Amino acid sequence: MSLTLTETTDGATAAQSVQERNKQIALDCAAAWNRWDLDGILTHWSPDIRHFSEDRPVDTQQMIGAMRGGLAAFPDLHLDVKSAVSEGDRVILRITVTATHLGQFFDKAPTGKKVTWYMLEELRFDEAGRIIEHYDVFNYLPMLKELEFVPADVM
Numbered sequence: 001m002s003l004t005l006t007e008t009t010d011g012a013t014a015a016q017s018v019q020e021r022n023k024q025i026a027l028d029c030a031a032a033w034n035r036w037d038l039d040g041i042l043t044h045w046s047p048d049i050r051h052f053s054e055d056r057p058v059d060t061q062q063m064i065g066a067m068r069g070g071l072a073a074f075p076d077l078h079l080d081v082k083s084a085v086s087e088g089d090r091v092i093l094r095i096t097v098t099a100t101h102l103g104q105f106f107d108k109a110p111t112g113k114k115v116t117w118y119m120l121e122e123l124r125f126d127e128a129g130r131i132i133e134h135y136d137v138f139n140y141l142p143m144l145k146e147l148e149f150v151p152a153d154v155m
Contacts, residue, residue: 019086022125026091029123029131030079038067046130053136063134074099074115093121101147108147115143 025044032040042064051058058066071077077099085092096118101111117140124133144150 018127018129019088019091021129022089022091022123023084023086025125025129025131026086026093026121026123027081027084030081030093030095033077033079036071036075036077038064038071041067044129044131045134046126046132049130049132049134051134054138055135073101073103073105073110075102076100089125091123091125093123095119095121105147106149108149111147113146115146117141117143 029041029044032038045060049060051060051063053063077097080096080098081093082096083094096116098114098116101108101113101115103110117138119139120137122133122135123131126132141150141154145152145154
């Protein structure tokens with residue numbers, strides 16, 4: 001992919017300002033998660049957004065259902081963005097998630113346990129700043145250990 005860079009009046013390049021805009025939108029989506037405001041995330045999605053979870057396509061309605069289910073099981077969910085990198089039309093976020101298991105999760109009744117998991121999000125933007133592709137990868141192992149889905153010594 002190649003970008004055409006043009007000078008702006010303050011000496012920055014147009015590509016840099018687009019990248020900064022996209023990064024801010026990605027961070028705004030994380031902030032919406034922290035307010036438990038799914039609509040605040042969905043407003044940034046293009047109507048024809050494509051989702052991939054661990055490289056598998058996911059229907060938009062399934063993605064929204066998973067998001068709602070996650071908030072039902074972990075209603076105090078909090079995303080801590082550790083890093084955000086913007087290049088071209090993409091932003092990648094490295095995130096630590098903490099939450100309390102207060103709702104049904106798979107077949108497990110609420111335990112009240114504090115849990116942690118890790119994730120990477122890659123977002124691709126169109127020229128207008130709408131998210132047109134969403135990729136995620138999760139490391140649920142710490143949470144699965146904390147909830148005793150798997151033995152604590154599993155690596």
